[in-house]
Structures are given as C-alpha cells and as structure tokens.
C-alpha cells in the first residue's frame with residue numbers, strides 16, 4: 001500500500017514538474033503588485049514609478065521617464081532625438097505615437113553624395129550634417145496633452161531636480177563616455193562638457209539641461225520648437241555646418257498612428273507601424289513561424305534557430321525594399337502580411353539546408369550593430385501600459401552637443417538610404433521607399449510592443465539594437481510564450497540575429513554550443529566569425545496570472561525595474 005502511494009505521489013510530482021507551456025514560469029525578476037517602470041537607468045525608472053505613486057498614470061510616467069533618461073542616460077535618452085510609443089489603456093483601446101525625427105526642409109535625395117555620386121564618409125553619421133529635426137519634446141508633449149493626468153510641473157520637477165543634483169557615473173557609462181571622447185572633441189572642440197574624463201563614481205551635473213527642461217515645463221512644446229531655444233538650437237546647428245532652421249523646428253509635429261496589430265497563435269501583438277519597420281517585419285516573422293509547433297523544438301535549439309533565421313531572412317529582404325515613411329510612400333502592407341504571400345515565401349524553406357540570401361535578392365555588405373537606443377516599459381496602477389523606444393541613433397547621436405542647451409543631437413539622417421544598395425551604419429541597405437526628401441521620416445527598426453493573451457494585458461517589451469531590435473523583441477516574446485521562461489530569464493537568455501544581408505547568423509558570445517554551430521554550418525548557414533557583441537538590451541514587464549507584474553531588466557546594461 002505504502003509503495004503504491006509513494007509511486008503515485010512520484011508520478012504526480014513528475015507530471016507537475018514537467019514544463020507545461022501553458023503554465024507560466026515562476027518569476028525571477030522583480031515582482032510588484034500595482035505598477036512598474038523598467039528602464040536603462042535606475043534614476044529614470046524611479047522617477048517614472050514615483051510619478052505613478054503620486055497619482056499619475058502610465059502616460060505621465062512616460063513623460064517623466066523619457067525626460068529623466070535624457071538626464072541620466074545621455075548615451076541614448078534625449079531631447080535631441082526621437083522615438084515611438086505604443087500604448088494600451090486599461091479599457092483595451094490601443095494606439096501609437098510617432099515622434100521620429102524628420103529630414104529638414106533643405107534635405108534632398110543626394111545630399112550625402114559627392115560629385116562622383118559616392119557616399120561622403122561620416123556626413124550622415126557625425127556632426128551637424130547628420131542631424132534630423134528632433135521629435136522627442138513634441139512627442140512627450142503630445143502624450144501629456146492627450147492622456148496626462150498630473151500637471152507638467154509635478155511630472156518634470158523631479159527630473160529638473162535630478163539634472164541639478166547630478167547623476168553618478170556607472171562603470172559602463174564611464175566606458176561609453178571614454179569610447180566617444182575623441183569624437184566629442186573633434187565635433188565640439190576641447191572645451192565641451194564631455195571632453196573631460198569621467199570616472200566611475202563621479203557625479204555629472206546638468207545645469208544647462210535643467211534650464212532647458214524648465215523652459216519646456218513652463219512653456220510646453222513651443223518652449224522648445226519656437227522662441228529662444230529654437231533660435232539658439234538652429235543657429236548652433238547651422239554654425240556647425242548643418243541644415244536645420246527655425247522653420248524646421250516650428251513645423252515639427254508628432255503623429256498619432258494606428259499600431260500594427262496581428263495574432264500569433266493565441267497572442268495579440270500590438271507593435272509600431274511605419275515609419276518603423278518593427279511591427280510589419282515582426283508580423284512577417286511570426287506569421288511565417290506560426291504553422292510550426294515551435295515549443296516542441298526547444299529554446300535556442302537548432303530547429304528553432306533555423307526556422308527563426310529563415311523567417312527573418314525573408315522578412316528583412318522585404319523590409320529593406322518596401323518600407324519607408326507612410327506619409328511619402330505607399331506600403332503594400334496587406335500583401336506583405338497576407339497568409340498566402342507568406343506561405344509562398346516559406347515554400348523554399350526546409351530544415352535540411354539554409355536558403356541563400358542571394359536567392360532572395362542581391363548584395364554583400366558589412367553588419368555593424370550596437371545598443372545605442374533605449375527602451376522603457378511601463379504599467380501603471382490602473383492597468384494602462386506604455387512601451388517606448390527612443391534614440392539619438394548612434395552612441396550620443398551625431399556627437400554634436402549643445403553646451404548652452406545641455407543635450408546631444410541625433411544622427412538619425414543615417415537611417416535614410418543615402419544611396420540605393422549602400423548600407424547604413426547597421427548594414428541595412430535601402431531602396432527608393434526610404435530615400436531622402438524634405439520633411440520625410442527615415443525608416444526605423446524600433447519595435448516598442450505590447451502583447452495581449454486571451455484579451456488581457458500579457459507583456460510590454462522593447463529594446464535598442466539597431467537592425468537587431470526586431471529579432472530581439474520577437475525572441476523575447478517567444479521565450480516567454482513558447483519556451484516558458486520567466487520575464488527576467490527571457491530577457492537574460494542568449495540571442496541570435498539574421499537580417500537577410502549580410503547572409504550571416506550572429507550569435508551572442510555566451511550560450512550557444514560549438515556543436516550547434518557546426519551543425520548549422522553543415523546545413524549551409526554562414527556564421528559571423530570573430531567576437532560578437534551583445535544583441536539588444538531588452539526592458540520588459542510580464543503580467544502574471546494573479547495580476548502582479550514581473551520585470552525583465554536586461555543584465556547586459558545598468559537596466560533596472562522599479563515598482564510598488
């Protein structure tokens with residue numbers, strides 16, 4: 001009798017312990033009951049969470065977190081850049097905001113080409129010529145106007161206080177500043193703030209930025225895009241040889257857009273629409289994978305990597321050709337995302353061997369990736385969710401820094417296709433759809449995303465990483481949904497990337513065996529050799545079945561989850 005009971009218990013124990021993809025994994029990240037902000041710096045996440053605690057909603061917290069990142073994380077947080085927000089309110093309504101930079105009025109298709117038609121090195125990446133019309137302040141003000149609950153003063157005062165008090169330099173930040181110091185000096189001269197060497201533990205104060213933020217707090221959008229700040233900014237950029245005028249600034253408006261919405265199995269995924277490629281490209285990847293029993297292949301297994309890679313290869317080929325600013329080009333979205341088209345695209349896929357990217361289209365290019373954008377995820381005490389990715393493009397953008405106004409300017413113009421077939425800094429080659437035109441927005445890969453399951457909020461997720469953003473977001477969602485990882489484990493898990501061209505799989509250094517790589521090579525996959533960098537820095541929130549929130553703050557950076 002005793003033996004039978006023990007055997008029964010053992011049987012049930014084994015069954016209970018067996019990973020069940022429908023039973024959510026236990027959390028391994030911070031868990032809170034009501035609200036959470038996950039961002040690249042603890043200071044920014046804390047200010048965002050504090051705004052919610054004093055009665056603000058996720059949109060107030062968005063304004064606070066975005067501005068606090070401009071203070072605490074000037075590497076990517078910004079007043080001189082742009083971004084995208086996807087939201088889901090607690091009544092289930094969703095939307096998106098595009099505050100992407102625009103080409104200035106003086107821009108034209110061949111502005112980065114010399115008289116022989118060659119791309120001028122660094123003209124779209126370094127210094128004033130690289131700067132697009134900044135969108136961030138217009139973005140946060142549009143959010144506050146439409147959805148804000150607290151007055152701007154309550155939201156921005158703690159940010160201004162942080163700028164005045166200063167931010168302590170982390171080890172990673174000291175390294176990043178050091179890597180760019182020479183460029184700061186060559187672009188701005190040796191009296192610029194960041195010509196100085198900063199060490200871990202130093203405090204950097206930002207009085208000029210505090211003044212600029214104060215004007216924005218008192219005067220709103222116009223305080224930045226018109227009047228004294230606009231004049232100083234336009235004069236400064238032009239003095240340095242750039243194109244942006246006061247008229248460009250005065251004309252800038254953020255755009256409310258309909259997000260991309262699609263189902264993957266029983267998930268509903270809400271992500272960014274053009275001018276970001278994020279949503280459509282991720283939709284294509286997921287839809288090509290959907291017919292397969294992905295969970296049964298195993299996390300980061302050979303089959304999973306093959307299926308994901310082949311879907312990404314096909315999706316990125318379309319991205320580079322068809323996508324651009326929807327205010328300027330017609331994107332065949334319905335066709336690109338239709339089942340019949342995607343089934344046709346996957347007809348050449350087999351687990352036996354790799355498809356060559358040359359069989360899909362032509363080209364041979366270098367891939368250069370980095371993590372110079374930043375993403376933050378917010379859920380408030382009322383269940384509203386906000387997912388935001390914001391950037392200066394490269395590290396500290398164009399490196400052009402206004403000492404007078406206290407912020408860096410973007411080098412987003414490089415996200416346009418300067419010349420068809422010539423890759424940008426992420427190795428992405430572009431086509432006519434993403435060519436330069438006055439007031440056009442450059443194509444992006446930023447993929448702020450919100451996921452619903454069974455009609456309920458399930459995840460808020462996004463990442464930096466240039467062209468690797470889309471694959472990193474997709475893998476994080478799959479890690480939770482298909483492979484039953486907790487939010488924090490899903491964020492920590494090793495990632496890989498393929499973007500059609502160059503025809504290479506890139507693996508993060510840790511977490512993939514030699515045997516797996518050898519097997520893939522035998523099937524015809526080419527792997528990127530040499531030391532590979534990290535892929536993305538994902539900041540995400542998972543909503544647990546009991547309604548609590550689990551943070552996933554990427555261990556690859558100083559990223560932190562804060563909540564209550």
Ligand code: DON
Nearest residue numbers: 370371372373444445465466
């Ligand atoms: O919008 C884009 O796709 C790029 N400007 C993002 C840049 C980025 O993620 C830089 N960090 N890796």
